[in-house]
Amino acid sequence: xxxxxxxxxIFQSSVMASTKGRSDLLLGIGDDCAQVAxxxxxxxxxxxxxxxxxxxxxxxxxxxxxxxRAVATCVSDLAAMGAKPAFFTLALTLPESDPQWLAALAQGxxxxxxxxxxxxxxxxxxxxxxxxxxxxxxYIDTGTAPLRSSAKxxxxxxxxxxxxxxxxxxxxxxxxxQVTSERFDYFxxxxxxxEQRLIAGMALKRVVNAMMDLSDGLAxxxxxxxxxxxxxxxxxxxxxxxxxxLKQWQPEAAIALALTGGDDYELxxxxxxxxxxxxxxxxxxxxxxxxxxxxxxEEGLSIKGYDGELTxxxxx
Amino acid sequence: xxxxxxxxxIFQSSVMASTKGRSDLLLGIGDDCAQVAxxxxxxxxxxxxxxxxxxxxxxxxxxxxxxxRAVATCVSDLAAMGAKPAFFTLALTLPESDPQWLAALAQGxxxxxxxxxxxxxxxxxxxxxxxxxxxxxxYIDTGTAPLRSSAKxxxxxxxxxxxxxxxxxxxxxxxxxQVTSERFDYFxxxxxxxEQRLIAGMALKRVVNAMMDLSDGLAxxxxxxxxxxxxxxxxxxxxxxxxxxLKQWQPEAAIALALTGGDDYELxxxxxxxxxxxxxxxxxxxxxxxxxxxxxxEEGLSIKGYDGELTxxxxx
Numbered sequence: 001x002x003x004x005x006x007x008x009x010i011f012q013s014s015v016m017a018s019t020k021g022r023s024d025l026l027l028g029i030g031d032d033c034a035q036v037a038x039x040x041x042x043x044x045x046x047x048x049x050x051x052x053x054x055x056x057x058x059x060x061x062x063x064x065x066x067x068x069r070a071v072a073t074c075v076s077d078l079a080a081m082g083a084k085p086a087f088f089t090l091a092l093t094l095p096e097s098d099p100q101w102l103a104a105l106a107q108g109x110x111x112x113x114x115x116x117x118x119x120x121x122x123x124x125x126x127x128x129x130x131x132x133x134x135x136x137x138x139y140i141d142t143g144t145a146p147l148r149s150s151a152k153x154x155x156x157x158x159x160x161x162x163x164x165x166x167x168x169x170x171x172x173x174x175x176x177x178q179v180t181s182e183r184f185d186y187f188x189x190x191x192x193x194x195e196q197r198l199i200a201g202m203a204l205k206r207v208v209n210a211m212m213d214l215s216d217g218l219a220x221x222x223x224x225x226x227x228x229x230x231x232x233x234x235x236x237x238x239x240x241x242x243x244x245x246l247k248q249w250q251p252e253a254a255i256a257l258a259l260t261g262g263d264d265y266e267l268x269x270x271x272x273x274x275x276x277x278x279x280x281x282x283x284x285x286x287x288x289x290x291x292x293x294x295x296x297x298e299e300g301l302s303i304k305g306y307d308g309e310l311t312x313x314x315x316x
Numbered sequence: 317x318x319x320x321x322x323x324x325x326i327f328q329s330s331v332m333a334s335t336k337g338r339s340d341l342l343l344g345i346g347d348d349c350a351q352v353a354x355x356x357x358x359x360x361x362x363x364x365x366x367x368x369x370x371x372x373x374x375x376x377x378x379x380x381x382x383x384x385r386a387v388a389t390c391v392s393d394l395a396a397m398g399a400k401p402a403f404f405t406l407a408l409t410l411p412e413s414d415p416q417w418l419a420a421l422a423q424g425x426x427x428x429x430x431x432x433x434x435x436x437x438x439x440x441x442x443x444x445x446x447x448x449x450x451x452x453x454x455y456i457d458t459g460t461a462p463l464r465s466s467a468k469x470x471x472x473x474x475x476x477x478x479x480x481x482x483x484x485x486x487x488x489x490x491x492x493x494q495v496t497s498e499r500f501d502y503f504x505x506x507x508x509x510x511e512q513r514l515i516a517g518m519a520l521k522r523v524v525n526a527m528m529d530l531s532d533g534l535a536x537x538x539x540x541x542x543x544x545x546x547x548x549x550x551x552x553x554x555x556x557x558x559x560x561x562l563k564q565w566q567p568e569a570a571i572a573l574a575l576t577g578g579d580d581y582e583l584x585x586x587x588x589x590x591x592x593x594x595x596x597x598x599x600x601x602x603x604x605x606x607x608x609x610x611x612x613x614e615e616g617l618s619i620k621g622y623d624g625e626l627t628x629x630x631x632x
Contacts, residue, residue: 026359027463030540030544031397031464031465031544032393032528032529033363033394033397033454035359035361035397036362043342043351043354044354047350048451049407049440050407050449052442052443056442077348078349080348081347089364091366091407091449093366093447122362123364124366126366126372128447129445131409131445133364133366135364145351147347148346213348224346
């Protein structure tokens with residue numbers, strides 16, 4: 001029990017801080033269940049993600065980075081629903097209980113969770129191979145969820161931010177590849193600290209038809225929208241937003257990384273052409289990098305200027 | 317993606333059936349988030365549990381049993397809150413994707429989830445050492461949660477069902493111990509198919525002060541109530557409800573197993589003496605085995621008729 005209490009204490013003293021003064025959180029860690037009063041007129045949205053050591057992040061990674069990224073990647077699903085972050089639960093499976101390691105993990109989580117008002121309200125701790133499962137929960141006004149199934153023929157297709165950097169970063173992060181310290185710093189950050197698009201998601205949901213987040217690579221992910229909406233798309237590879245750093249480092253692989261690399265955690269959305277000005281206004285107001293990359297069509301997926309593979313991240 | 321879709325299909329065709337006609341479940345598997353409208357006047361309660369192969373269940377166990385028990389043990393937390401089961405999410409980490417194994421796991425889950433109206437609404441599937449994390453969600457009327465912190469000096473302490481059988485079953489279930497087939501059948505069932513106390517929890521919450529479920533052994537678990545309520549307890553070891561089968565098989569170890577063995581998933585609750593008749597009425601009406609085992613005192617924990625160790629299941 002001592003170890004168990006230690007873990008609780010570490011998390012309560014860092015990530016738990018943001019439960020204070022929250023009238024929706026009636027009961028947190030310490031009873032059989034947590035209890036929440038969802039604010040009136042709001043729906044609960046939630047998403048669950050698992051990160052496995054050696055599969056989703058390298059062995060012996062910095063726990064501070066692991067903690068930050070675990071929350072960031074899961075929060076990305078809330079952004080895609082235009083939801084306000086509310087609380088999360090954490091199932092932590094650990095080979096051993098190292099207080100310093102745990103404190104750093106909790107600190108990494110708090111770094112992103114605290115500023116966005118995401119409180120840790122429960123979870124479980126077990127012994128085993130390092131595996132982190134989070135369920136993040138948010139609130140949205142009833143009837144305002146931007147679904148994957150609402151894309152319409154003729155919609156413009158947009159993505160936020162830059163694509164391909166995180167995928168390019170993988171061999172750097174795992175240590176397989178040695179690069180200059182400047183390059184290391186840039187790409188390391190892109191992998192471990194994906195941009196957080198919550199405000200963007202909340203602002204954009206008024207004007208989009210369909211929206212999702214990109215985790216497994218644009219070419220694969222967009223097919224979820226196409227399938228759910230029963231439409232097609234034409235994308236223009238030359239329009240894909242690539243960083244200066246990526247183009248300089250890997251000019252030939254950059255487009256393939258952007259299309260199939262995964263780990264971007266940017267938003268991809270479709271909006272009627274009549275909303276183009278409104279989209280521009282929102283993205284300018286938020287200083288949000290946002291690029292039109294194609295259009296929704298009747299059927300199929302074609303990518304102008306690209307004839308490589310279209311397979312993204314394999315879950316299994 | 318093929319494997320991934322396979323897993324989705326297996327679960328959608330079995331466990332997912334119970335989402336039909338549910339007006340609270342607005343959006344299930346297939347978008348970035350699931351979306352739920354919590355019924356008016358109700359709060360959401362939820363609990364997350366992880367089961368690790370080799371720690372919480374033996375290697376090479378029957379997936380049908382694993383599935384059933386994973387849901388049953390997590391649902392036990394809903395019972396302890398007197399909550400109505402609503403939905404669950406599932407994070408499944410698997411070393412390989414074997415359709416037959418997965419179908420059996422899903423069937424085991426459906427066996428318990430379907431009859432109690434618990435629908436699978438989302439989750440994640442990843443590759444790695446076999447680990448199963450569930451989050452179960454239920455609804456309770458606002459302000460009716462029976463907390464661990466509400467025990468009062470003078471309360472009677474009760475437990476439902478029988479204690480110690482599941483703990484005694486562990487060496488049988490792991491194959492360390494060979495027993496007669498009759499004994500095997502009885503104890504195998506006690507470990508893999510804990511009684512489900514949802515109706516009991518809902519009926520009892522009107523009359524209890526504090527309530528929780530027993531997962532780590534009575535002697536350890538009850539200390540959560542004592543600590544949260546700032547009270548003590550005296551238990552009488554001779555009153556502990558033991559099965560005929562356990563007393564016959566392990567007459568000397570039975571009490572220690574009941575106190576410290578864990579895995580019982582029965583309810584433990586305290587109720588004012590004035591409610592004794594009401595408790596009896598409820599338990600008789602439900603044909604619920606329920607035993608008074610002690611009383612809440614000012615401080616400390618003493619167990620009449622037992623002088624062994626009081627340490628239960630170690631989470632770490």
